[in-house]
Amino acid sequence: MPLYKLTARLEEMKKLIQDENKIINCVADVGCDHGYLSVDLLESGICKSVIASDISKPSLEKASQLASSMGVEDNMKTVVSDGLSHLDDGQAQVIAIAGMGGELISEILQKNESVARSAEKIVMQPMSGFEELRRFLYNNSYRILEERLVKEGRRIYQVMSVVSGDAEPLPDWWNENMFFVGYDMFKNHDALIEELLLNLRKKYCRSLDNSSVQPENLIKNIADIDVLLEKLKEENNEN
Ligand SMILES: C[S@@+](CC[C@H](N)C(=O)[O-])C[C@H]1O[C@@H](n2cnc3c(N)ncnc32)[C@H](O)[C@@H]1O
Known part of the structure; x- marks a missing residue:
């Protein structure tokens, strides 16, 4: 052992x-x-x-x-x-x-x-x-x-x-609120990036359902995740 x-x-x-x-x-x-x-x-x-x-x-x-x-x-x-x-x-x-x-x-x-x-x-x-x-x-x-x-x-x-x-400079479309993931793992199409983004989206949606205070940040996070998921989809289609 x-x-x-x-x-x-x-x-x-x-x-x-x-x-x-x-x-x-x-x-x-x-x-x-x-x-x-x-x-x-x-x-x-x-x-x-x-x-x-x-x-x-x-x-x-x-x-x-x-x-x-x-x-x-x-x-x-x-x-x-x-x-x-x-x-x-x-x-x-x-x-x-x-x-x-x-x-x-x-x-x-x-x-x-x-x-x-x-x-x-x-x-x-x-x-x-x-x-x-x-x-x-x-x-x-x-x-x-x-x-x-x-x-x-x-x-x-x-x-x-x-x-x-x-x-390293970040692209124009990347904003500081997206730092819940790293640009590097996104750029390199890490095998787990999509799963991580979907997990985070679920977590933020759950918090949104349960929270009555300051939902603006959660809404912003969910919108940012959707931008990242869309970008991933576009890049996957291009490759
Ligand atoms: C969850 S454990 C992680 C142990 C190991 N590094 C790992 O990743 O498996 C966190 C450790 O950090 C120690 N720790 C917390 N604050 C610290 C500090 N300011 N300086 C040094 N160690 C600290 C804790 O005592 C604990 O042993």
Whole structure:
């Protein structure tokens, strides 16, 4: 019986972290909890060392125990820390932040900005707050490198990698309210984009039925989803 197994969501994080051309010196796994990703990155030889951190001591203890059981403890430093506060500029070439809300991720990047900007790549998997996170990234000069969707059970997760630098311009028809999905996954016709948009549409329609206050935002979201679905249809017909 294996001690841990990466699910599809963390497998996708791993793929975006990996550099095909080199073994990464150091990855910082922020909010590592059980430590599955940290340990797996070492086990699979994607990086030489990991700094695994969590704001919760009990979480970190789980990660330390797993590292010892898997025999990778010499290359995995564990530290109780809020966000990136334990890191020096350039200490981690890749910063991984998975399983937190988008607003919290934005706050973490903002709080220790020079550490975040010194990384070669930041790989993130927000659980919620996608609009807030993307708005933060676009308004604060982070360039999206890749965005992907991955399905685990019935849920579709969003995974993205970014780097400090000028954002790629978005097309005229794209507006900031569409940040519940990434332009990149739309442009690249991610296999799950249509399903994600339809799921979101259903969710917003349900909220609309149950809400009497401020339905304008929901109506706007549904209208934006319809624009995106229409664009997808047009592009599929062209190809
Ligand atoms: C849902 S778990 C995700 C664990 C793992 N990264 C994953 O994706 O499977 C979120 C973890 O983030 C940690 N966390 C929350 N806020 C944090 C912060 N400001 N700095 C570091 N860790 C934090 C929590 O203690 C928890 O262990």
